[in-house]
Amino acid sequence: MEVDEMSMIAIRDLSFAYGGGLDAIFTHVDLQLDTDWRLGLIGRNGRGKTTLLRLLMGELPHEGSIHANVGFTYFPFAVADPQRDTLCVLRESIAPFDAMEREMEQCLAALGEETTERYFELLERYQFHDGYQIDGRIEAELSQMGMSTELLGRPFSTLSNGEQTRALLCALFLRRDRFVLLDEPTNHLDERGRELTAQYLGRKKGFIVVSHDRSFLDQVVDHILSIDKCGITLEQGNYSSWRENERRREQQAHMQLERARAERERLELAARRAADWAGKTEQGKFAARNAGLRPDRGFVGHRAAKLMKRAKSIESRREEAAAQKAELIRQLESAEPIVLKPLPPEREKLVTAADLTIRYAQRSLFEKLRFSIGRGDRVALTGPNGCGKSSVIKLVMGEPVPHEGTLWRQPGLIVSYVPQDTSFLRGSLRDFTTAQPVNEAVFRSILRKLGFSRAQFDEPMESYSAGQRKKVLLAASLASQAHLYIWDEPLNYIDIVSREQIEQLLLQYRPSMLFVEHDRAFVDNVATEIIRLGRQEGEDR
Incomplete structure (x- = not known):
């Protein structure tokens, strides 16, 4: 090329x-x-x-x-x-502008043939970089x-x-x-x-x-x-156009898979029939001889060999169909469904905030905030960094945060929490699940559906990537039964396929949630209510 x-x-x-x-x-x-x-x-x-x-x-x-x-x-x-x-x-x-400037000054001060040549080399490089x-x-x-x-x-x-x-x-x-x-x-x-x-x-x-x-x-x-x-593919367009084309490819692959499965079953039946015909034909030579007849054994043997060859050909086609089916299955990256069983709350309202104000060093993060989280509500906290999102989460978690106003939590509220930080994860997954109120079988099943290979289950969590560590925390949360799921930036480092899986799960099972996430598509698709804190313009503080 x-x-x-x-x-x-x-x-x-x-x-x-x-x-x-x-x-x-x-x-x-x-x-x-x-x-x-x-x-x-x-x-x-x-x-x-x-x-x-x-x-x-x-x-x-x-x-x-x-x-x-x-x-x-x-x-x-x-x-x-x-x-x-x-x-x-x-x-x-x-x-390295500073280094170039210093050396050019030294060259000018030396006033020699070599230093002059070096000066113009540096000057050309300096100008090239504007x-x-x-x-x-x-x-x-x-x-x-x-x-x-x-x-x-x-x-x-x-x-x-x-x-x-x-x-x-x-x-x-x-x-x-x-x-x-x-x-x-x-x-x-x-x-x-x-x-x-x-x-x-x-x-x-x-x-x-x-x-x-x-x-x-x-x-x-x-x-x-x-x-x-299967490798790397290149396609013109943005993510949405690629995803739509990918859905079409998945649908086509599923149709081909069904056809391959039907063809395999048909070929298996044909192979069995051809093998039976070949066997019966070969037996016919000996049956005729025993009856005193003199059949054309060459013709009969040729016919039997032909039928056996046909059976083997059909078997080969069956294996080819099976290989095609296996390849189609390998190509399909669509995610399996994940099962979530949230605890039903005793009351319709889980959390209610009234006239909530938080200040640090005489500066108000927010004032007079009012919101509630009810059964099936998925509330997103948005706003620039430093506007108080983490403080709200801590309050709802029951931690002592200085504040004005009131925040009420349903008595006996059970919370499943996913923090931002994953650096505390150490040791084996088995040790981790032993220390958590989770079903280990469900936990491992969720990780497999989020893309974990079986080999990764035996590796220490210190060797995991940032995305794999975050998946451990998400899987533990999903495998826990709780009234309220609180996730603080859960999607950092999480791949797109897993994000879409989690979206589908939350939309299907409708758990009560409070979450902070900067992925706009996730917020738009999942949240039933959006609470915007702080200024919406300016810098990331």
Whole structure:
């Protein structure tokens, strides 16, 4: 295939397995990507999304080839000195301007032939990276991202996680001749931050973004790279168009599967009949001889052999149909249903808040908040980071949070809680379930339906990815019987397939819920009521 050296990333016959293991992550992958595309990379947790980005970065040995006429830049990346002013941090994230400036000054002071030549080399490199205009370009990028340029004069460490993320994204897109690899950039962004970042990336080109936020992908990408059990597929369009096409493919595969099953049954019957005919024909030779007849044994034997050959042919076709059926089953990534059995509450109302106000350091997070959670209500708390969502959750959990107003909880309320943090998970799954009020069989069944392989059940939880650890907490919650399910940002690092499974579950069983989540599609699809806290404009604080 002809490859345009100036604009393509060519992946040829790529194969990779960690530690040279038999369980390959990628096998004989061929892809050709345009460096102007905005690609969304999706797939189950553990399918190899981050691995593919690391392969593009040249960090992992592999078979096959990856050729590109641009360099790759990976996000997230560490900041060497977060105590420096934000402008300095962003400048150094683009190119080593400070070092180049110091060396150019030294070259000018030395006044020699070699130093003069070195000075012009540095000057050419400095100008290539827009060194003389870089401060203004940084300010312009921040403005495009909806951020105040006042942040540039503050120490980078004083910015919120969301502000740091968005600022560093701006720096990435100021690098020259780079193709940007974004590995879940929305993890520290609230709803407003995601919207601003989506608008910003929608005006850019030349990147791959790993994200499980469907609304975000719909706003940002023009192509989808999907990793499943069968490999990697490339399709033009956003996530919604890919998902609709995927539904059609699943329906077609199910129809083919039913036809393959019917064909297998028909072939099995035909094979048995042909084998019976062949046996009876062969027996006929001896029966005729015993009766004193002289049949044409050559003709009869030929007929028997022909019938046996036909039986074997039918058997071969049966095996082919069985293989086709197995392949169709392997290709179908549709999720099995998950069973949830919430406890019925004793009263219609589980929680009621009246004139609730929370202040910290003389600053009100919110005032006069009123809400209630009844049987089957799924209440979403939304708002920028720092607006008091976690404080509301703590109050409903029964923790002592200084507040004004009243918050009433149904007596004997049983809560199933999924926290943001997963770092406390240690040891084996068996030890974890022993310490939890969950049914281990149901817990393991849910994990399998959320994409866990059987081998992962024997691995220590310290080795799990962030998404796998979060699935452990979600599975434990789903396997628990409770009156009220409280989930604090449950979908961080969770793949799209699992998100859609969980949505279907909640819509089917209608548990009473209070949850915080920045995935707009999830909130829109699941919540029966949305409580918006704090200001809706401004930065991620």
